[in-house]
Amino acid sequence: MRIALFVTCVNDTLYPRTGQAVVRLLERLGHQVDFPQAQTCCGQMHYNTGYRDAATDLAVRFLRTFQDRAEAIVVPSGSCAAMIRDNYPRLGAPESRLRRVSAQVTPRVYDLSEFLVDVLGITDVGAYFPHRVTYHPTCHGLRMLGLGDKPTQLLRAVRGLELLDLEGAAECCGFGGTFAVKNPAVSTAMGSDKARHIAATGAEVVCAVDNSCLMHIGGTLQRERAGVRAVHLAEILAATEAEPIPA
Amino acid sequence: MSRTFLGLPPFGAASQTATTNTQLRHNLRHASHTIRDRRAEVVTERADWPQLRAAGAAIKDRTLRHLDHYLEQLERAVTAAGGTVHWARDADEANAIVTRLVHETGEDSVVKVKSMATQEIELNQALDQAGITAYETDLAELIVQLGDDLPSHLLVPAIHRNRSEIREIFASQMHRWGRGAPSDLTDDPHDLAEAARQHLRDRFLKAKVAVSGANFAVADTGTMVVLESEGNGRMCLTLPQTLISVVGIEKVVPSWQDLEVMLQLLPRSATGERMNPYTSTWTGVHAGDGPQEFHLVLLDNGRSSVLADEVGRQALRCIRCSACLNICPVYERTGGHAYGSVYPGPIGAILTPQLGLVDREVARELPYASTLCGACYEVCPVAIDIPEVLVHLRQRSANGSGHRLERASMAVANWMLADSTRFSWIQRAASAGRHLAPRHLPGSWGRAWTDTRNLPEIPAASFRSWWSSRTSSTSGTQRDDRHD
Numbered sequence: 013m014r015i016a017l018f019v020t021c022v023n024d025t026l027y028p029r030t031g032q033a034v035v036r037l038l039e040r041l042g043h044q045v046d047f048p049q050a051q052t053c054c055g056q057m058h059y060n061t062g063y064r065d066a067a068t069d070l071a072v073r074f075l076r077t078f079q080d081r082a083e084a085i086v087v088p089s090g091s092c093a094a095m096i097r098d099n100y101p102r103l104g105a106p107e108s109r110l111r112r113v114s115a116q117v118t119p120r121v122y123d124l125s126e127f128l129v130d131v132l133g134i135t136d137v138g139a140y141f142p143h144r145v146t147y148h149p150t151c152h153g154l155r156m157l158g159l160g161d162k163p164t165q166l167l168r169a170v171r172g173l174e175l176l177d178l179e180g181a182a183e184c185c186g187f188g189g190t191f192a193v194k195n196p197a198v199s200t201a202m203g204s205d206k207a208r209h210i211a212a213t214g215a216e217v218v219c220a221v222d223n224s225c226l227m228h229i230g231g232t233l234q235r236e237r238a239g240v241r242a243v244h245l246a247e248i249l250a251a252t253e254a255e256p257i258p259a
Numbered sequence: 260m261s262r263t264f265l266g267l268p269p270f271g272a273a274s275q276t277a278t279t280n281t282q283l284r285h286n287l288r289h290a291s292h293t294i295r296d297r298r299a300e301v302v303t304e305r306a307d308w309p310q311l312r313a314a315g316a317a318i319k320d321r322t323l324r325h326l327d328h329y330l331e332q333l334e335r336a337v338t339a340a341g342g343t344v345h346w347a348r349d350a351d352e353a354n355a356i357v358t359r360l361v362h363e364t365g366e367d368s369v370v371k372v373k374s375m376a377t378q379e380i381e382l383n384q385a386l387d388q389a390g391i392t393a394y395e396t397d398l399a400e401l402i403v404q405l406g407d408d409l410p411s412h413l414l415v416p417a418i419h420r421n422r423s424e425i426r427e428i429f430a431s432q433m434h435r436w437g438r439g440a441p442s443d444l445t446d447d448p449h450d451l452a453e454a455a456r457q458h459l460r461d462r463f464l465k466a467k468v469a470v471s472g473a474n475f476a477v478a479d480t481g482t483m484v485v486l487e488s489e490g491n492g493r494m495c496l497t498l499p500q501t502l503i504s505v506v507g508i509e510k511v512v513p514s515w516q517d518l519e520v521m522l523q524l525l526p527r528s529a530t531g532e533r534m535n536p537y538t539s540t541w542t543g544v545h546a547g548d549g550p551q552e553f554h555l556v557l558l559d560n561g562r563s564s565v566l567a568d569e570v571g572r573q574a575l576r577c578i579r580c581s582a583c584l585n586i587c588p589v590y591e592r593t594g595g596h597a598y599g600s601v602y603p604g605p606i607g608a609i610l611t612p613q614l615g616l617v618d619r620e621v622a623r624e625l626p627y628a629s630t631l632c633g634a635c636y637e638v639c640p641v642a643i644d645i646p647e648v649l650v651h652l653r654q655r656s657a658n659g660s661g662h663r664l665e666r667a668s669m670a671v672a673n674w675m676l677a678d679s680t681r682f683s684w685i686q687r688a689a690s691a692g693r694h695l696a697p698r699h700l701p702g703s704w705g706r707a708w709t710d711t712r713n714l715p716e717i718p719a720a721s722f723r724s725w726w727s728s729r730t731s732s733t734s735g736t737q738r739d740d741r742h743d
Contacts, residue, residue, distance in 0.1 A: 019722050019723075021676060021682075023722060024686070024721050024722040024723055025686050025689065025717075025721055025722075026715050026717065026718065027715070027718075027722075028718050028720065028721055028722035028725055029718075030722075031722035031725075031726075032722065032725060035726075047723070047726045049679055049723060049726075049727075050679050051679065052676040052677070052678075052679050052682050053676040057672070058669055058672070058673070059650065060631055060650060060653075061653060061657065061665070061669065062626075062650065062652075062653030062654045062655075062656055062657030062658075062662075063654075063657055063666075063669045064654050066669055066670070066672075066673045069673065069677065070673070070676060070677075073676075073677070151630070151631075151632035151633055151634075152633070155632070155633035155634070155636070155637055156633060182634075183588050183632075183634075184588045184630045184632035184634070186588070186630060187630065188629070188630025188631060188632070189630075189631075190627075191627065191629070191630045191631075192707070192708060192712075193703075193704040193705075193707040193708055194271065194627050194704075194707075195270070195271060195274055195589075195627065195628065196275075196707035196708070196710065196711065197274060197275040197278040197279075198274050198278060198589055198592050198593060199630075200278075200711040200712070201278045201284075201592045202588050202589075202592060202630075203711070203712070227715050228712065230713075230715070231708075231712035231713040231714065231715065232711070232712050232713075234712075234713040235711065235712055235713050
């Protein structure tokens with residue numbers, strides 16, 4: 013299958029290893045990955061903060077870049093995938109060209125975990141990751157995309173991986189995009205509770221499908237010297253005995 | 260006499276203070292998790308919950324679409340049953356009507372059934388200015404009133420108090436309002452309830468006028484409906500001679516068939532009960548049975564303008580169950596007072612600014628009092644997409660004054676992201692200077708992050724530069740797909 017990767021601006025700039033992991037994983041599974049270089053950002057931050065016009069500009073850029081490009085557009089971020097699939101259809105005027113193109117493109121957009129489980133129909137991707145891991149279901153993946161247990165199905169099939177239950181898993185980590193800096197006290201209070209629950213599992217690694225949430229959780233864990241690291245699901249699924257990810 | 264929300268700081272400042280109040284944090288964590296778990300249990304046992312929820316939303320939407328029709332039908336039915344209907348455009352009109360009606364009875368006090376509508380219009384303060392004392396009879400409202408406090412939850416207004424704080428309030432304040440608490444009062448819930456029962460029983464037997472709200476008003480029969488747990492509401496609804504009900508115009512439901520759906524949705528979502536202990540319904544007046552005079556005050560107070568907003572109008576579906584407050588991770592850490600309004604939590608963040616209940620400054624910050632995690636939408640029994648309305652209201656806020664710096668930052672971000680070549684140059688510059696990146700950022704947003712959280716390390720190369728070097732070294736067949 014010909015797959016286009018929308019890596020997202022956050023992964024592109026700050027977490028290139030996640031994008032590299034997606035490429036390695038999908039190629040290992042026998043698929044061709046394309047990275048349309050005109051891509052930048054889905055506009056989620058603008059949209060969620062109240063800047064609909066700016067978000068619309070970025071949505072137009074995304075749609076132009078990915079229109080007619082591939083059978084599937086894979087996004088290693090639950091919230092960016094949700095922005096595109098749930099919110100793009102609300103942009104533009106009814107009957108506008110934007111709405112029409114949006115209706116064609118957005119159903120082909122998948123978060124990595126749902127692409128693997130629903131589209132490719134696989135849960136065992138041949139990964140090896142000999143670590144104790146706990147999984148944090150990020151809000152937009154859980155409640156907007158309805159990922160359910162797809163990410164944990166994938167994790168359970170990873171050899172060597174011990175998956176540990178997280179208390180209060182479905183509760184937000186407190187990131188919320190600009191919420192983290194507009195209401196830092198509440199954001200920190202939520203992040204601190206999330207970090208405490210993660211540490212209590214005894215895991216070495218907390219895993220999620222979204223690096224922006226992991227930036228918040230990981231930044232909190234690091235500041236607290238909690239001894240747990242944050243790793244994107246793609247990196248765990250890409251890891252093998254021959255090519256482990258650096259600790 | 261009683262405090263008001265007027266003049267409280269906006270959410271940002273108020274929530275910062277609230278998060279440092281350890282007693283409040285403990286009380287809220289305990290209470291909200293208890294109710295949240297109970298709700299989850301009784302909702303999960305209904306396999307048809309999604310259908311019930313869809314029906315609830317559809318009934319409310321249909322009613323709101325034909326609100327003029329159903330309100331006039333309600334007025335005719337109430338009048339035919341011997342009641343009198345009054346129309347109030349805003350809080351001042353509603354307060355003036357109630358004050359006049361109480362004056363006409365010659366009484367100088369009223370007993371009150373727990374009611375959000377009368378909180379919204381600050382009826383108690385208006386009555387007080389007219390020399391009329393309003394006595395709250397809902398246990399939690401009593402705690403708030405005796406403590407000269409403000410409600411912090413739609414359903415459990417004293418949720419921010421624990422039982423030892425309640426004992427303090429009863430012991431020191433109850434005698435000022437009527438029958439005092441026993442001198443050996445403990446913080447045992449039975450003791451506290453008994454003290455309140457004795458205090459209120461006196462009040463019920465003397466009361467001549469009661470003021471209530473209503474959870475629902477059934478249009479075709481003119482019936483008011485109140486759901487409660489204590490029975491104190493029923494005392495107020497049945498013992499006095501005169502009953503005045505102040506009801507928001509969005510509370511109308513067309514028929515008892517529609518009510519049936521709501522009576523399944525509300526108790527499960529609100530208190531996590533299959534059925535609430537007391538459901539009182541009354542239709543006009545009946546000779547020799549209950550109040551002999553009944554007045555219905557239909558309150559607009561901004562609702563018509565909410566109805567005119569295509570996205571925002573879904574907030575009028577709200578049946579005040581509080582499920583969104585009880586699940587909200589933000590509310591759990593700030594409590595209700597931080598929202599600066601009688602309507603706190605996620606629903607308050609969309610209802611308060613739309614109804615225009617608070618100052619512009621407070622209203623402007625409320626839509627940002629959420630991470631958009633969506634838990635509120637998931638539990639809402641009438642499927643109000645609260646995150647959608649929050650984002651909608653943020654669009655309004657962002658265009659107003661006070662967002663200049665933020666607007667400028669967003670414009671810069673957009674400039675960087677509008678062109679992939681430009682974006683890639685900025686990434687390269689960041690990577691080149693990565694060792695110079697400070698651990699603590701300047702500026703209010705920068706400090707807000709780095710005061711409590713580490714920053715991610717800037718990588719040596721972005722993904723796109725890795726991709727470029729990879730494709731140029733492996734194939735050379737890469738096609739130039741930039742269109743900027």
